[in-house]
Amino acid sequence: MKITKESIIGDVLDFAPDTAQFFFAIGMHCLGCPASRGESIEQACAVHGTDADALVAELNEYISNK
Numbered sequence: 902m903k904i905t906k907e908s909i910i911g912d913v914l915d916f917a918p919d920t921a922q923f924f925f926a927i928g929m930h931c932l933g934c935p936a937s938r939g940e941s942i943e944q945a946c947a948v949h950g951t952d953a954d955a956l957v958a959e960l961n962e963y964i965s966n967k
Contacts, residue, residue: 902916904942904957904960904961906942906943906946906953906954906957907941907942907943908941908957909938909940909941910929910937910939910941910942911938911939913942913960914932916964917963917964917967920960920963923956923960923963924945924956927946927949927951928951929949929951942956942957
């Protein structure tokens with residue numbers, strides 16, 4: 902799976918549940934909420950004041966090293 906800013910958080914978590922740690926680390930503690938699982942990474946980062954590009958890079962690096 903290639904993660905982009907348009908990727909839906911729920912899809913990322915379904916593919917690799919252990920990536921939740923990266924969302925928690927930047928303050929996204931609402932991952933169980935149905936609304937947050939339907940948001941794109943870009944939308945969630947905008948709400949949380951976080952750099953979506955940096956998060957996407959971290960997620961892709963993590964997944965590629967698994």
